[in-house]
Amino acid sequence: MDVPAHLELTDDQARAVAGDQGPGVQRAMRIIVGLARASGAARLIPIGRAHVDGVLYHGQASQDFADWFTSVDARVAVPTTLNVAALDLLHPWLFRGDEAEANTGRRLVDAYLALGCQPTMTCAPYQDRDRPGLGEDVAWAESNAIVFVNSVLGARTARYGDFSDIAAAVAGWVPDAGLHRPEARLAELVVELDPDTEDWLTEESGVGALGVIVGRLAAGRVAAIVGLPDATTEDALKALGAGAASSGSVAMFHAVGLTPEAPTLEAAVAPDREPTRIRIDVGAIRSALASLATVPDGPIDAVALGTPHFSVGEFGRLRTLLADEPGPLRVELTVNTSRAVLSEITESGWLDELAAAGVVVVTDTCTYLSPTLMRNPTGITMTNSAKWAYYAPGNLDARVVYGSMRDCVASAKAGRVIRART
Amino acid sequence: MTTRTVQGRRLVAGSASGPVLALREPLSFWGGVDPVSGIVIEPRHPDVGRSVAGQVLAMPAARGSSSSSSVLAELLRIGRGPAAIVLGEADEILVVGALAAAELYGAVCPIVLVGPAAYAVVAAWPATAIATDGTLTSG
Numbered sequence: 387m388d389v390p391a392h393l394e395l396t397d398d399q400a401r402a403v404a405g406d407q408g409p410g411v412q413r414a415m416r417i418i419v420g421l422a423r424a425s426g427a428a429r430l431i432p433i434g435r436a437h438v439d440g441v442l443y444h445g446q447a448s449q450d451f452a453d454w455f456t457s458v459d460a461r462v463a464v465p466t467t468l469n470v471a472a473l474d475l476l477h478p479w480l481f482r483g484d485e486a487e488a489n490t491g492r493r494l495v496d497a498y499l500a501l502g503c504q505p506t507m508t509c510a511p512y513q514d515r516d517r518p519g520l521g522e523d524v525a526w527a528e529s530n531a532i533v534f535v536n537s538v539l540g541a542r543t544a545r546y547g548d549f550s551d552i553a554a555a556v557a558g559w560v561p562d563a564g565l566h567r568p569e570a571r572l573a574e575l576v577v578e579l580d581p582d583t584e585d586w587l588t589e590e591s592g593v594g595a596l597g598v599i600v601g602r603l604a605a606g607r608v609a610a611i612v613g614l615p616d617a618t619t620e621d622a623l624k625a626l627g628a629g630a631a632s633s634g635s636v637a638m639f640h641a642v643g644l645t646p647e648a649p650t651l652e653a654a655v656a657p658d659r660e661p662t663r664i665r666i667d668v669g670a671i672r673s674a675l676a677s678l679a680t681v682p683d684g685p686i687d688a689v690a691l692g693t694p695h696f697s698v699g700e701f702g703r704l705r706t707l708l709a710d711e712p713g714p715l716r717v718e719l720t721v722n723t724s725r726a727v728l729s730e731i732t733e734s735g736w737l738d739e740l741a742a743a744g745v746v747v748v749t750d751t752c753t754y755l756s757p758t759l760m761r762n763p764t765g766i767t768m769t770n771s772a773k774w775a776y777y778a779p780g781n782l783d784a785r786v787v788y789g790s791m792r793d794c795v796a797s798a799k800a801g802r803v804i805r806a807r808t
Numbered sequence: 809m810t811t812r813t814v815q816g817r818r819l820v821a822g823s824a825s826g827p828v829l830a831l832r833e834p835l836s837f838w839g840g841v842d843p844v845s846g847i848v849i850e851p852r853h854p855d856v857g858r859s860v861a862g863q864v865l866a867m868p869a870a871r872g873s874s875s876s877s878s879v880l881a882e883l884l885r886i887g888r889g890p891a892a893i894v895l896g897e898a899d900e901i902l903v904v905g906a907l908a909a910a911e912l913y914g915a916v917c918p919i920v921l922v923g924p925a926a927y928a929v930v931a932a933w934p935a936t937a938i939a940t941d942g943t944l945t946s947g
Contacts, residue, residue, distance in 0.1 A: 413911070420907040421900060424819040424919075444875055445843050445882035450912050527874055547874025549881070550904040564900070605869070606897075635871060780839050780850070 387416055390423045399430055399559060410460020410556055417553035418560060427561035431523055436462065436555035437511050439469040439527035440548040441498045442755070443491050451549055452497035455556060460501055463558030467506040467514075469528045471495050474750045474759070475507065476725065483758035501552065507750035508724030510624065510695040512539060520646050523566055525554035529631035530624070530694045530773065536638035538623050540646035542566050545637050565638055571647060572656040573640055575604050579613030580667040587615055587671070589790040590625040594772035595674035596666070597629025601636050603664055610640040610654040610661070618644055621700055628694050629772035678775040678788040683803035686787065687765030689794045690753050692722035693774040700791070701731050701740070707795040708743050715744040716801035718761050719794075722748045754778040768803060770794050811946075814926045816894065818942040820906040822918035824892035825938065829863035830931035831855050837876035837883075837902070846888035864938070865890035866931045868924070870899035880905030884915035892938050893919045896927035920944065 387403065389395060395403065403419065405412040422430065440448060472491035473481040481488055499505060511517070511526075512534045518524050518541035526532050526543040527550070535541045544564030546554060554560045565571055577600055579587070586592035593614075600609050609630075623641065630636035640648035648654035655661050691704065704721070721740075723731075728749050731737045737747065748759060754774045757763040763782040769775055770791045778784040787803055796804040832854040835841070840850040846861040860883070870876065880902055883889035889909070893902060898921050909915040920942050922930060930936060933946045 416911065417904065417907055420820070421904060424898070424900060424903045439874060440878070442875065444838070444878035445885070447881040447885050447908070447912065448878055450885070451881070451908050454912060529874060532874075545874060545900060547901050547904065548877040549908040550877070550900070553904075777839070 387419065389419055392426055392428060393419065393422045394429055402557065409458040410455055413454060413458065413460070414553040414556035417550060418557045421550060422561035422563070425561050425563035427563040429562045430559040431562045431566060432558060433464055433525045433554060433560055434522050435464050435518065435524050436466040436551060437469065437526040437528065437531055438466055438498060438503055438551040438555060440552050441468045441471050441495055443472050443494050444548070448548070449494055449497065452494060452552070455552065456497050456500050460556050462502040462555040464555060466503045466555040467511045468498055468503050470509050470751045470755065471507055472751060472756060474748050476749045480748060481756070481758050483756065501556070506724065506726065508695050508726070509752065510697070510724060513695070513697050513724065514726055525551060525560050527551035530628040532637050533627035533631045533639065534624055536565055537627060537640065537645050538620060569656070571608060571638060573610035573654050574607045574656070574659065574661050575609040576651065576655065576661045576663045577603065577609050577611045578663060578665045579611065580665060581613070582668045583666060583671050584615055586668060590622050591770045591788060591790040592671060592675065593618070593622040594625035594629040595671055595678065597626040598633045598678065598772050599666060599670060599674045600639060601630035601632060601634030604630065604634050604636050606635040608638045608640070610642055610648060610651060612642045612651055614641050614644060616643070621697055624694055625772065632773045632776040675788060678772055679786060680779050681766055681785045681787060683787060685766065685802045686717055686768045686797055687762045688717050688760055688767045689719040689798040690760070690767050690769045690774055691720070691771070691791065691794060693752055693754060693769070693771035696721050696723040696727060698727055698730050701727070701736055703791060704795070705736055705739065707792055711796055711799050713799045715798050717798050718746060719744065719798045720746045720748055720753050720760060722752045725749050754781055757782045768794050768797050811929050813946070814922055814930055814944045816920035816922040816926070816942040816944055818918065819898065819903050819921050820917065820919040821940060822916040823938055823940045824864065824916065824918050825936065826862055826864045826891040827935045828866055828930065828933050829858060829860060830866040831868065834869040834871035835867060836871045836873050837879040838873040841879055841883070843879045843882045846883050860890045861888040863890050864892045864894060864936050866894040866927065867896065868927060869897040870895070870902055874901050876901050877905035877908065881909040881912070884909035884917055885913050889915065889917055892917060894927070894930050894944065895919065895921050896924045
């Protein structure tokens, strides 16, 4: 194949392109070199691990691309985790779609497992104990995972997606481009939060709404956010990133004083360029919160939590909230999580407790992806996830109201929207 | 004087020609284009209801989900994909969708980056031909 003139390959890489490492690596290199041509990269760099989103079925092309690798017995060159699939493989009865559709989803997962990927089936691989560290180059797909790994962990990934994720995993090399380059990680936009926003930003729903604002303002640029509360948790930063990656193509942000590449604002912005500065006041946060609802407050049919996948810490908060609020759940309450977190809460006994309270725990997938996972997907659903609120109306025809986890629990028990404050 | 040619940078190789469908806003293929018909389905998009099939699709920028690669490849598989894509801003997600469709199905969907200024020029053309060197010609 043609290697563009701007791309200098090492001897190993040139041999891989020539097919010396087998047809699987050669095929992967065709995609990687094609990407390097598009980005103008000068070299390819090694990655330490990969996270693959292509395991979610979008049509025959999804299966054909996986089979393009399995048919020549390709294997991933680095530890590779899998994103969510179309169905809950651990709890298949939750899938109310037809059998053919379920089998299609299963067959694609099997192909990726045959390539040596790990059956993690989560959009939040960063919640694993073994996760990428500061400065590590990785090839991650899934927009919320990309923004978290870059921003909160300080590992480096460009925006990989279907096809480029598994090609990178099989090749073990990626173009030295995008957010792999240190200069691309500096902020071009500074978002300054008014002190009066702080009350709203102690809840993940408020931080998620801020994420939606940042996504709209930044589009694909890196933003540095100044003024988040010191006590902002990883769970809140997860909500921020997921919101920003839904409304824009945000792949990285800095939270000054909180994230590893932004000990100070000066460290996070390019020294030679004056960044654009924007102030966010409480009015903007409240209007972003309101913009995530498609219907006014009133009766609800369901509550959907865990987009991105719930952490152990979030299950802990849910447990406390359920215990503090009297009475049974009046509507279906679903929580998406990973197999790893499910096994932790099973061992600790929390799962039994949650199941007794009527909570439905979904793994391997996400309730916004398939209209078959909730009893009434087109009903009115309350969520604390900006990402769920953003995508479910299109994917499921769902009607959505948005609020904090506390409000979601109170509302699930009342059967209508209850808010601690308005 | 009307500009008749624009030099673009080839992101995905190939030649193509066809009517120009210039999108008025960025679009995510995933969730935004029906993978069976090629019709824009995002309700809030100003070009909702139009088909990308056989068009030289001019996009000021791509947007949103990384699953757009799959939707583009699927459209090219069933012959409902665009003839070519002209971008105002680079986008690696569409590039890899076109690369995968080329490998799997031999589908040709050149992608050319022209930058924001030249994008406005191409967007006003009724039709265009794209040469293998990335040159776009009006009509």
